[in-house]
Amino acid sequence: MAERVFITGLGMITAIGDNVAENLRSLRAQKSGLDFTRQLDTIYKEVLPVAEVKHTSPALSEMAGVAGKEGYTRTTLLGLIAMQEALRHAGLSNLEDETTGFINASTVGGMCDTENVYFDIADPTKTGDFDKYIDTLDCADCTQQIADVVGISGPITTISTACSSSANALMYGARLIKAGLVRRVICGGTEALTRFTLNGFNSLKNVDKRPCRPFDNDRNGLNLGEGAAYLVLESESLVKERNATVLATLNGYANTNEAFHPTAPSPEGDGAYAAMKTAMEMGGCTPADIQYVNVHGTATLSNDVAEGMALQRLFGDDVPKFSSTKPFTGHALAAAGGIEAIYAVLAISHQIIFPNLHFKDKMQELYITPETQLLEQYPVRHVLSNSFGFGGNNASLLISKYEG
Amino acid sequence: MKGKCYIQGLAAITPQHTFEGDLSQPMVVTRGNMLSCVEPDYRSFIAPNSLRRMTRVLRMGLTASLKCLQDSGIAIPGAIVTGTGKGSLQDTERFIKEIRDYEERALNPTPFIQSTYNAVNGLIALQQKCTRYNNTFVHRGFSFEHALLDSMLLLHEGTSDVLAGAFDEITPEHFFIKGRIGHWKKETVSNDALYEHVSPGTISGEGAVFFLLAPTATAQSYAQIGGLEMLYKPSPEKLKTALPQFLQQHGLQAADIDLVLSGANADSNHAHYYQVLNDCTQCPQLPFKHLSGDYETAGAFALWLAAQMLKQQQIPSQWFPMLQQQPARLRNILIYNHFFGEQHTFMLVQAV
Numbered sequence: 001m002a003e004r005v006f007i008t009g010l011g012m013i014t015a016i017g018d019n020v021a022e023n024l025r026s027l028r029a030q031k032s033g034l035d036f037t038r039q040l041d042t043i044y045k046e047v048l049p050v051a052e053v054k055h056t057s058p059a060l061s062e063m064a065g066v067a068g069k070e071g072y073t074r075t076t077l078l079g080l081i082a083m084q085e086a087l088r089h090a091g092l093s094n095l096e097d098e099t100t101g102f103i104n105a106s107t108v109g110g111m112c113d114t115e116n117v118y119f120d121i122a123d124p125t126k127t128g129d130f131d132k133y134i135d136t137l138d139c140a141d142c143t144q145q146i147a148d149v150v151g152i153s154g155p156i157t158t159i160s161t162a163c164s165s166s167a168n169a170l171m172y173g174a175r176l177i178k179a180g181l182v183r184r185v186i187c188g189g190t191e192a193l194t195r196f197t198l199n200g201f202n203s204l205k206n207v208d209k210r211p212c213r214p215f216d217n218d219r220n221g222l223n224l225g226e227g228a229a230y231l232v233l234e235s236e237s238l239v240k241e242r243n244a245t246v247l248a249t250l251n252g253y254a255n256t257n258e259a260f261h262p263t264a265p266s267p268e269g270d271g272a273y274a275a276m277k278t279a280m281e282m283g284g285c286t287p288a289d290i291q292y293v294n295v296h297g298t299a300t301l302s303n304d305v306a307e308g309m310a311l312q313r314l315f316g317d318d319v320p321k322f323s324s325t326k327p328f329t330g331h332a333l334a335a336a337g338g339i340e341a342i343y344a345v346l347a348i349s350h351q352i353i354f355p356n357l358h359f360k361d362k363m364q365e366l367y368i369t370p371e372t373q374l375l376e377q378y379p380v381r382h383v384l385s386n387s388f389g390f391g392g393n394n395a396s397l398l399i400s401k402y403e404g
Numbered sequence: 405m406k407g408k409c410y411i412q413g414l415a416a417i418t419p420q421h422t423f424e425g426d427l428s429q430p431m432v433v434t435r436g437n438m439l440s441c442v443e444p445d446y447r448s449f450i451a452p453n454s455l456r457r458m459t460r461v462l463r464m465g466l467t468a469s470l471k472c473l474q475d476s477g478i479a480i481p482g483a484i485v486t487g488t489g490k491g492s493l494q495d496t497e498r499f500i501k502e503i504r505d506y507e508e509r510a511l512n513p514t515p516f517i518q519s520t521y522n523a524v525n526g527l528i529a530l531q532q533k534c535t536r537y538n539n540t541f542v543h544r545g546f547s548f549e550h551a552l553l554d555s556m557l558l559l560h561e562g563t564s565d566v567l568a569g570a571f572d573e574i575t576p577e578h579f580f581i582k583g584r585i586g587h588w589k590k591e592t593v594s595n596d597a598l599y600e601h602v603s604p605g606t607i608s609g610e611g612a613v614f615f616l617l618a619p620t621a622t623a624q625s626y627a628q629i630g631g632l633e634m635l636y637k638p639s640p641e642k643l644k645t646a647l648p649q650f651l652q653q654h655g656l657q658a659a660d661i662d663l664v665l666s667g668a669n670a671d672s673n674h675a676h677y678y679q680v681l682n683d684c685t686q687c688p689q690l691p692f693k694h695l696s697g698d699y700e701t702a703g704a705f706a707l708w709l710a711a712q713m714l715k716q717q718q719i720p721s722q723w724f725p726m727l728q729q730q731p732a733r734l735r736n737i738l739i740y741n742h743f744f745g746e747q748h749t750f751m752l753v754q755a756v
Contacts, residue, residue: 043508106542107520118500121584122577134585138489139521139542144746147636156636157550160491160521160542168539175557199503200516257484257529257538262517271535390517391526393538 002178006239006246006402009090009186009232010342011082014329015051015225018063019085024346027354030374032327034211034223039074041116042195048207050193051225051330053078057113066149071132073110074226076142078335079190082228083146086186090232091244098238101155101182103173104143105165105189107334110136112192142190155182160334162389163296164255165189166229167337167397171253173233183238188230188338197333198224204263206300212331214297214324215304215370217361222298225330229338231345248345251382251400252283258392264302265388269310272296275396276314276384283398289382290320292353294340296386297324297370298331303388308366321371321378323356337387337395344383344399353378407560410756411626413476413616415468416708417441419595419609420695420723423471427712427720431695435594438579439609439697444471457514458527459494464612465524465571466531473532473567476616476624481567483537484528485554487547488521489700493575495519524571537563545743548701549634549751556632559619569614570701579608586673587698587744598670598694599726606669609697613704615711621756626711630654630736631752638748643677647684647740650750662731663719664689665706667741669698674745681740688731690724703741703749710737710753717755 012019015033016026026033033051040050053060060077061067064084072080087093092100114121114137117130135141143158155176159169166189173187201207201224208221231250239246256278258271265271280290295307311319325343332339347353356370381401388394416422419439421429432442441464446455449467458466465486473479490496495518502511517523522540529538537558541550548570555566582588589605598607621628631654635646651657668678668691681689696705713719717734719727739751 115500115503119504121581124580131584134581137581138544140489140544140546143543144636153636155634156543157541157546158543159539161525161538161540162520162522172539172554175554175561179557179560195503195508196500196516199508199511200499200513200519202508203511203513203516255537255539257526257535259529259533259535262523262526262530274535389522390520391522391538391540392529393522393526 003235003237005174005177005233005250006236007231007248007250007345008234008239008244008246009086010345011084011086011089012227012229012339012342013053013078013081014227014339015053016328020342027328028374030355030357032211032357033329037193040193040195042198044198048209049211049223051223052193053226072145073113073136073142074192075106075110075112075190076145078192078226078228079142079146080149082230083150086230086232087150095151098184099154099182100152101173101176101185102143102147102152103169103185103187104158105169105334106139106142106158107160107162107165107191108194108196109139110141111194111196115194115196161393162391163333163336164387164389164393164395165334165337167387167395168255170231170250170337170341170397171255171395174250174253177233177235183235185233186230187233189334190228191226191333191335193224193226208299211358212299212327213358214299214326214356215308215363216359217363219299219304221300222331225332227329227332227335227339229335229342231338231341246402248348249400249402250397252279252398254278254396256394258394260392263390265306267306269306271392271394272307272310272386272388273313275394276310279384279396279398283400285382285398287315290384291380291382292347293320293322293384294344295322295324296388297326299326304363305365307386308363308368312366312368319368321353323354323371325354327357340385341397341399344385347380347383348401351378351380352376408619409556409559409617409629410621411615411711412618412624413472414614414626414708414711415471415475416611416613416705417444417464417468418611418696418705427716431596431723433594433596435592437588437592437607438574439595439607441610459492459518461492461571461573462518462524462527466527468612469528469567469569469614472614472616478565478616480532480534481565481616482563483558483566484525484534485539485551485566485568486525487541487551487570487701489544489547489572491521492518492523493573493578497575497577544700545747546634548704549632549749552632555617559617565616565618567614568617570704571612572699572701573610574608574699595694599691602670602672604671604673606671606698609699609702611696611705613708625756627714628754628756630754633750635748637746643680643748647680647750654752656736658685661685661687661736661738662734663687663737665710665737665739666691667693669693677742677745685738688727690727695723700743706739706741707751707753710739714753714755
């Protein structure tokens, strides 16, 4: 019998807070992180709102304890800050006692920094101080930099499945534990805003000029965000051995594919439906057991129809409370799954449901509407967390209350 | 982790004539430190209107995966898992340039979409209508190997079969960029003479290689993947104990290994790691990077070679002129590869 997988530490940084406690405070205060960028050099500076972490990269270096050292991209720095908090939170000061893995997620690696020097790097007539960025062109750089700073030497890799990347990282980490290959693995993702990605989504006409409105009839696209989030996963036996505090269990998960279109889900939400259903069943839950769904809810026209249809198909007339927290954090792509998995843990440990900001009118295609109020003292035992991406990639996680 | 993993089908697009699976083809010799794939005729695999939109690595990746499925006789695999170090470089380069050239206005989204690392996975799923598990690893010299580990986990968990593969391309621009940080040799070499030029750096390459993996052997099986181990930046001591341990874990002694495929690439900066092979094995060691060049997912090509050799019980001597004598038997092949000294991998590939 495979071991259960427990969540024992959380760490994050987003536009609404530099750590988990600040995130929770902003969620409770219903304070959105959306604003215009101060860090990004783009013509959309005062046109497209983004959820940016409110620190310059040098300030992030200080927070990460690597001030003055070279070669850390903003992607790495965000990740490092979240990683250090996760380790502290789990009470891990020394990773040498137990093989510890790191499954990271990234969509464009160090693009945030490399896009500013790329044409110099690629130009044979140019020489200069930019060679240090060459290694940061890929997705592995941030993972290794973070691992090297905190001393992780166990299984290490990076997953990139667009917007579902860190949900897949959590799933893979949990499976490594269940297979008995490792007893502790830290999973999540990191993402910094880039001109590359902003223009990518904008060229797809997927970015709203207003703060995004998930599940609203008048929604018109997403807002990008940045941040990083990591969860410490440990096997039941390790948790017992070291008497660690269990925050929640990663009780079920599933990854399915739409096989429909490179960037759009099937209108009936087939992939989302299958992912949620499989994750739920893996955790031994029926639809009636789920109290909250933290939806992918990007506020793009197609996502919210597909995901909403999937919710209606799965839950029928008794759709549980659901909300998208992307109006708070923006869509932080590779970090989104990790950020929202932490919110799921917070929903359970604080018995709270987060509001779906900016919602006004029910979508024509659906009979359901998201939760718009902050609900405190709401009994939450099982949460589904959805992350869907390009390439038809759907991931759903079932996070459950630890009850011994 | 219990359970077995057999290669039931494979396909490779590489700088050699590998696509038809014919090991008797002559070695393709390239002068210039950048090996490029011998590309097949894609039209028998991809519809013309789709083909027109796809950039090179998407074509290579999709075609190699479809050929692999054909070879295995399975249309819809239970999962699709890939590894790539760089994804579609052509699309990434194009989108960066278009952002600059058009000053962020009226951009065509296609290169952005295709630059996504899991674009090939999405295409395979779409073309084969595969709605199951789909994942992409993007971690340099561990990209393919984690795809393989994920596949082995899936088989262990009960998935009937997995399409696992890797793809990477090199472009002139990226070749230049990586040259700035010393990846390639300064002197121009010919790949057939690679090992005569031991100096800093190596030669670059690319490839798209796919496998269909299943938990039970059949007459069709090429080989069994008996073991897989990854070591991140190991110390020399760690490496030295890890290899004999790896063999021991799989019930083998040095004498049981009939052939080593080594990632040795004539790069004097990182050559010392391969010394461990001399200490821990007694059989012939064949390097393979003169055939493929070096790139993040070259390990997939090594696995393709090993599987083919085990199935055919023969080493293609025109590809390996350094081989003095065909081994009497080929039962266990050990692959040891590392990517610029950071990601080290052992694979044990066994005859069925």
